[in-house]
Amino acid sequence: MIQVKSLHKKFGKNVVLAGLELHIDQGGIFAILGPNGSGKTTLIKTLLGMVLPNKGTLSVMDSPVKNKWKYRQDINYLPQIANFPGNLRVKELIAMIKDIRQKPSNEQKLIDLFGLEPFLDKKLSNLSGGTKQKVNLVLTFMFDSPLIILDEPTNGLDPLALIRLKELIFKEKAKGKTFLITSHIMQFVEEVSDQIVYLLEGKIYFKGSISELKTKTGQSNFEHAIAAISTYNSHDQDIEI
Amino acid sequence: MIKILKYSFYDLVRSRWSYVYFLFYLLLGFVLLFLNNELSKAVITLMNVIIVLVPLIGTIFGVMYYYNSKEFTELLLAQPIKRSSIFLGQYFGVAGSLTGSLILGLGIPFALYGLFQSNAIWDFSLLLITGAFLTLIFTALAFNIALSNENKIKGFGYAVLVWLFWAVIYDGLFLMSLIVFEEYPLDTFSLIVTMFNPIDLSRTLILLKLDISALLGYTGAIFKQFFGTDLGLFMSIFMLFLWTAIPVWRLGYVAKRKDF
Numbered sequence: 001m002i003q004v005k006s007l008h009k010k011f012g013k014n015v016v017l018a019g020l021e022l023h024i025d026q027g028g029i030f031a032i033l034g035p036n037g038s039g040k041t042t043l044i045k046t047l048l049g050m051v052l053p054n055k056g057t058l059s060v061m062d063s064p065v066k067n068k069w070k071y072r073q074d075i076n077y078l079p080q081i082a083n084f085p086g087n088l089r090v091k092e093l094i095a096m097i098k099d100i101r102q103k104p105s106n107e108q109k110l111i112d113l114f115g116l117e118p119f120l121d122k123k124l125s126n127l128s129g130g131t132k133q134k135v136n137l138v139l140t141f142m143f144d145s146p147l148i149i150l151d152e153p154t155n156g157l158d159p160l161a162l163i164r165l166k167e168l169i170f171k172e173k174a175k176g177k178t179f180l181i182t183s184h185i186m187q188f189v190e191e192v193s194d195q196i197v198y199l200l201e202g203k204i205y206f207k208g209s210i211s212e213l214k215t216k217t218g219q220s221n222f223e224h225a226i227a228a229i230s231t232y233n234s235h236d237q238d239i240e241i
Numbered sequence: 242m243i244k245i246l247k248y249s250f251y252d253l254v255r256s257r258w259s260y261v262y263f264l265f266y267l268l269l270g271f272v273l274l275f276l277n278n279e280l281s282k283a284v285i286t287l288m289n290v291i292i293v294l295v296p297l298i299g300t301i302f303g304v305m306y307y308y309n310s311k312e313f314t315e316l317l318l319a320q321p322i323k324r325s326s327i328f329l330g331q332y333f334g335v336a337g338s339l340t341g342s343l344i345l346g347l348g349i350p351f352a353l354y355g356l357f358q359s360n361a362i363w364d365f366s367l368l369l370i371t372g373a374f375l376t377l378i379f380t381a382l383a384f385n386i387a388l389s390n391e392n393k394i395k396g397f398g399y400a401v402l403v404w405l406f407w408a409v410i411y412d413g414l415f416l417m418s419l420i421v422f423e424e425y426p427l428d429t430f431s432l433i434v435t436m437f438n439p440i441d442l443s444r445t446l447i448l449l450k451l452d453i454s455a456l457l458g459y460t461g462a463i464f465k466q467f468f469g470t471d472l473g474l475f476m477s478i479f480m481l482f483l484w485t486a487i488p489v490w491r492l493g494y495v496a497k498r499k500d501f
Contacts, residue, residue, distance in 0.1 A: 011500070050318045051500040069323050077319040083312030087252045096248050100320050139316075 001026040001147065001178050002047065007056035009042055009202075016042045017053070018202035026146070029169065029179040031189045033226060034199035040182045041080065043199065044149055047180075048077055060147065073101070076143055080151040082136035086125030090116065090135055093124060097139050105142040113164050114138060130156040141168060148172065149180045154188050166192060186223040200230055242326035242333075245317065249334025253306070259338050262298060266346025274354050280361035281451060284368055287347065288447045291372050292440055296379040297404050299339060303383025304400040306335045308393050318501055325493040328384070332492060336380040340373045347372075367450050371443035374481040378439050379404065381488035388495050411438050428463045435464075436477070439484045446477050 004022040009015075016039045024030055032040045045051040046058060049065050049072065058065040061074055084093055094107050111117055114134040119127060127135070133156045140148070154162060169192055173179065183189050189196075196213055198206040206213065206229055210222055219225040253259050269290065273283040310331065317327045347369065356362055383400050390396035415434050419427055435441045449468045467473040 045501070048319050050315065052498065069321055071321075072319065073321040075319070079312070079315055079319065081312050084316070085248075085252045085310055085313050087255045088248075092251075096244075097320070100244055100317075100322060 001061060002180075003057075003059045004043075004047075005057045007043075007046065007058065008054045009039075009046065009051065010054060016202055017046070020056070020199075020203055022197065022204055022207075024178065024180075026178055027173075027176050028194040029173055029181060029192050030195045030197055031193035032180055032182045032197045032199065033189065034205075035230065038199040039202050040199055041151060044077075044151060044180065044182065047149070048072065048075065073103070074145050074147055076140045076145045076148045078136055078140040078148075078150045078153055080155070082129075082132040082155075084124040084132065084135070086123060088124055089121055090124060090127070091120045093135065094138065094142070098142075101143055103143050103145075106144075107138055107142040110138040110141055110168075113168065114161055128156075130158060130161070133157055134161060137165065137168075141172070145177075147178050147180070151182050152184070153181065154183060154185050162188075186226060190222045196226075198226075198229055205229065242323075242330045245322070245327055245330025246333045246337070249306075249310075249331045250338055253334060253338040254341075258302070259342055262339065263342040263346045266343055267349060270347045270350030274350055280351070280354070280356065280359050281364060283351075284361060284364050284447075285451060288368055288444065291343075291368065292375070292444050293408055295343065295372050295375045296408060296440060299336070299376045299379035300383045300400045300404045301397075302339060303332075303335055303380040304387045304396055306331070307384055307387035308396065315501055324496050328388070328492055328496040329489070332381060332384050332489065335384075336377045339376045339380065343372050343376065344369050364447070364450050368447055370478075371446060371481070374485060375439060375443060377485045378481070378488065381485060381492060384492050385488050385495070388492065388499065407438055407440050412441065415441075432464070432467055436480050439481060442477055442480060446474070 002022065002024040004020055007017050007020040007022075009017040016037075020039070020043065022043075032043065034040050042051055046053050047060060047065065049069065052066075060071050063071045065071065088096070098105050098107070111120070114137065116131070116134055116138065119131055119135075124132065124135070137153065140150070153165060157165065166188075169179065179192075181189070181193065190210060193210070195209055196206065197204060198213075206216070208216075210225075213225050213229065214220060214222065217225045217228040219228050269287070270283075273286050274280075277283045277286065314327060314331070318324065351365060356365060382403055386399045386403065387396045390399060415431070415438075418434075419431065422430075435445050445464060445468055449465055468477060
């Protein structure tokens with residue numbers, strides 16, 4: 001599904017990705033975790049072609065990413081900050097994205113799911129942050145694509161919407177779709193994800209299931225296991241020396 | 242690209258500022274016609290306003306629109322659309338709606354006044370054409386500046402500087418050089434220097450079309466010899482076209498290589 005080979009990216013002098021290798025098969029939910037500034041968003045953006053790598057190759061569904069744009073037809077992406085042109089109404093924005101994608105969509109179901117019906121005729125500039133995030137979710141999930149990338153999907157959502165979102169993710173996963181999710185809410189990650197991809201210093205530091213992570217770090221609590229993982233290996237190296 | 246253009250255009254057409262801009266020209270047109278009572282004089286006054294105001298509004302609107310729609314641009318970048326289409330679409334959306342405000346705002350009062358029966362129609366059309374070019378040029382420059390500067394304050398600063406340079410500083414430097422080199426023949430020099438500034442070029446073009454070049458003395462005669470001919474007009478329009486095409490090309494070039 002996704003192949004990343006020796007990916008390098010730096011912004012000025014700041015090295016963000018340093019020879020990252022990643023292979024992701026189809027199906028399942030992959031949580032991309034890591035400390036702030038470890039390159040999670042950069043990795044996602046290189047997959048989408050928004051950030052151009054300095055070195056290395058990427059391919060999504062066997063199609064190389066470089067200078068291409070049609071492959072994005074198979075990706076649904078939820079960006080981190082939901083900020084839309086203020087003068088458009090919610091209905092118009094949805095119609096516009098549909099017009100751009102030219103794919104069958106099921107936005108009505110999602111609008112009902114997140115209770116957005118009363119907001120359809122409102123201008124986007126008048127919506128609250130949480131409502132904007134719901135609109136963002138509708139735009140992301142309304143198309144049927146094999147790869148779904150969510151950058152901080154829980155931002156600003158109320159508990160009910162969060163439950164609906166989880167149900168939605170599980171429903172789509174059951175159809176054999178692949179998810180890449182970043183989040184700082186560990187409880188959410190633990191509930192939904194099958195595999196953890198842990199980034200540190202521009203490389204994949206750990207890739208495996210939550211139970212593997214727990215046994216590796218010797219922690220029974222997932223949050224503590226994540227906190228322990230970055231210190232775990234340096235400890236390991238100490239022993240080797 | 243057409244789709245992005247369409248939506249940017251709709252978005253702008255419904256924003257308050259487009260109306261303010263449109264109403265300003267509408268008011269200006271009516272007031273000038275009633276005060277001057279003569280079309281060609283109104284055209285000259287309008288020219289003085291347009292030549293300074295259109296580039297300023299184009300620059301400010303361009304920078305503002307780019308920075309305001311940044312997150313939305315990122316959303317579009319993740320959609321299956323070519324990068325250059327996104328930026329060119331937004332650019333033409335902004336430039337198009339500004340040009341629309343200008344042409345409609347001035348066109349309505351002049352049409353009501355009886356422009357179509359008058360001889361001033363060509364002067365007036367030239368005024369609108371140069372106004373449209375100036376909008377396209379300065380919006381493109383603004384987009385270039387915004388694209389190259391992540392920092393909004395810096396971007397705004399540079400944009401205003403660019404406007405100030407072409408509208409004011411350039412003329413100052415030009416005049417100074419004329420004084421410094423007054424002992425040399427400067428006709429060709431001033432012709433060329435005028436050609437390189439879109440604002441000066443537009444002004445000269447309109448002034449000469451209005452047949453008041455006699456007021457400009459000897460230099461005016463030289464200018465008339467060049468700009469008054471078909472070749473001069475063609476060259477001027479060509480230069481304005483280049484002024485539009487180069488920034489637009491750079492816009493696509495830079496957008497293709499930028500990280501978002």
